[in-house]
Amino acid sequence: MRERGRTRRLLGLGARAGGAVLRTRLGGEADWQALGEALFEGLSELKGPAMKLAQIMSQWDDLLPPALAEELARLQRQAEPMPWERIRATLAAEYDDLEARFTEIEPRPFASASMGQVHRAWTPAGEALVLKVQYPGLAEVLEGDLSQVKRLMRLGRWLKVPQARLDALFEELAESLRGELDYRAEAAALARYRTRYAGWPGLAFPEPVEAHCTSRVLAMRYLPGTPLRELEGDDGARRQALATQLADWLTEELFVHGELHADPHAGNFAVDDAGRLVIYDLGAVIRVAEARLRQLLALLEATLAGDALGMETAVLAMGGRQGQGAPLALYRESAEAVAPLFAPGEQDFGDVRVHRRLRALSPKVWAAMDRLQPPADTLLLARTLNGHYWNLVRLGARLNMHERSRPLLAWGRGEVGVAALSRAPTAPV
Structure with missing residues (x-):
């Protein structure tokens, strides 16, 4: 019923x-x-x-x-939030002896999401944990x-x-x-990312506590932070440091490791007292094939050159487009809207003029969707990149995208190896 x-x-x-x-x-x-x-x-x-x-x-x-x-x-x-009684029932079903595992669990969650909510808990040894509990x-x-x-x-x-x-x-x-739904898989992803980025002093990931993890409960050591959405009036230098760290991490993820954090809403990112970018919730991580990245870079290169025919060739190579008549005018308008973010020098992601141009372009993109038809396997990737872009906007990022994109485009053309793309703190860039 x-x-x-x-x-x-x-x-x-x-x-x-x-x-x-x-x-x-x-x-x-x-x-x-x-x-x-x-x-x-x-x-x-x-x-x-x-x-x-x-x-x-x-x-x-x-x-x-x-x-x-x-x-x-x-x-x-x-x-x-879901009522505590139902959440507690899930915890009791997952653990043989709930009271023996935790001396206290806060009934009131400090975060509620679509698939579960998060409660603070303390072990008999006095260790503070957070429990991400899947909705029953x-x-x-x-x-x-x-x-x-x-x-x-x-x-x-x-x-x-x-x-x-x-x-x-x-x-x-x-x-x-x-x-x-598989919280053990998320625990494994957290462990993998903590190992992968152990040499990045500006990044932090929650540490899973394997002894308390189940398929429906993810136990982590408490890692507090101030959400990015609460930093709009914050110190500009700190926001710029976070924006740089976020952009470096995304480059490393995509081009060095072929993965991408696919749940980029602002609540999954924070800054801790040490100024580190804290990345929560690795329940959604997608693989991105090297061949697809090279195709996307070919499209970007044609876009930055204002080459409408080159953009058409790149879209066709990705498996997009159908019907008669390439939308060349739309390609040109798209290139004009995107180009300012990649102009030489430092660019302001908070520049509302760029957003207005992109928003004005959206109805034309939808109207031409019967001809454009982006490949289905790029839609989730595009949505994810869009979400990360808006996190940079919220931070008021000022980044030199012209310089950042040069080694990526060279890699897309096969002129440099992947080592040239790494943004790792210890790697030469």
């Missing part, structure tokens, strides 16, 4: 969202604020995959109507939720996205969400 009620709620929210999209397609106006409030209230209570999808959508700051994006963004920081019954409702999410994604057909590409995107999202 509870599952049927959940399905009805999701269908109702989907119908409301579909109605808003349809009104705009027919030339009308939608109340995005009201839709956002309804989605926040409903998804905050339901949790699970649908809430996760809404959090992902909220990171598309340059595509969604601002009122809708603002409401969805609340799901990253203000989601309603999530595995049982996952597939039902995913089927409703798939229905919601059919709205993409109104934007002229072929069903085959929607299906491929859905499978990518579904695989990611199923993987997030």
Whole structure:
């Protein structure tokens, strides 16, 4: 009965969202604020995959109507917690003797997310831990939720996205969400990243405590930090140091290790008292093939050269585009919008003129989607990179992207090896 009620709620929210999209397609106006409030209230209570999808959508700051994006963004920081009694039941089911393991667990969580929430706990030895506890019954409702999410994604057909590409995107999202249910896998990822970046003094990752980890509970040593979203009025020098560290880490992740942290909402990043960039939640890490990176760099190089025909060639090489007539005018406008971020010298990621150009370009991109058709396996990557970009914007990053991109483009052309791309503190750059 509870599952049927959940399905009805999701269908109702989907119908409301579909109605808003349809009104705009027919030339009308939608109340995005009201839709956002309804989605926040409903998804905050339901949790699970649908809430996760809404959090992902909220990171598309340059595509969604601002009122809708603002409401969805609340799901990253203000989601309603699940009652302690249900969370405690999960803990009791995971541990043979809960009281023997922990002398105290705070009933009130200090973080609530789509798939679980975080509580502080203390061991008999007095050690402070945090327990990320998966919401009870999530595995049982996952597939039902995913089927409703798939229905919601059919709205993409109104934007002229072929069903085959929607299906491929859905499978990518579904695989990611199923993987997030295994907290042992996240514990392994934390251990891997802590080893990988042990020589980076400006980075910090929570340490998993294997003895207390299960498939539904991730136990970590307490690593406090101030979330990035709370740093807007902070000291400019500290924000620039964090922005540089974030940009260096992303370069290292993508080009040296072929991986990418795929849940880039601001709540997963913080700064600790030592000024280190703290990276939480490694439940979603995606592999990025070297061949795909080289193709993306070819597209970037053509974009920075303002070469519309070169951009078309690069998109075709990635497996995108269909139909007749390359959108050359759109390629040129895209190049003009992106080029300022890569101009010689230090560029300000907080420059609203760049954001306005990108936002103004978005409707034209959607209108040409029937011809553009980006490959399905680049959509999650693009969404993830977009989320990391907006974290740099929130930090007010000032970076010399011209100099940063030069070795990457040279690697894409096969002129230098991967060692030239490393941003590791001990590596020559």
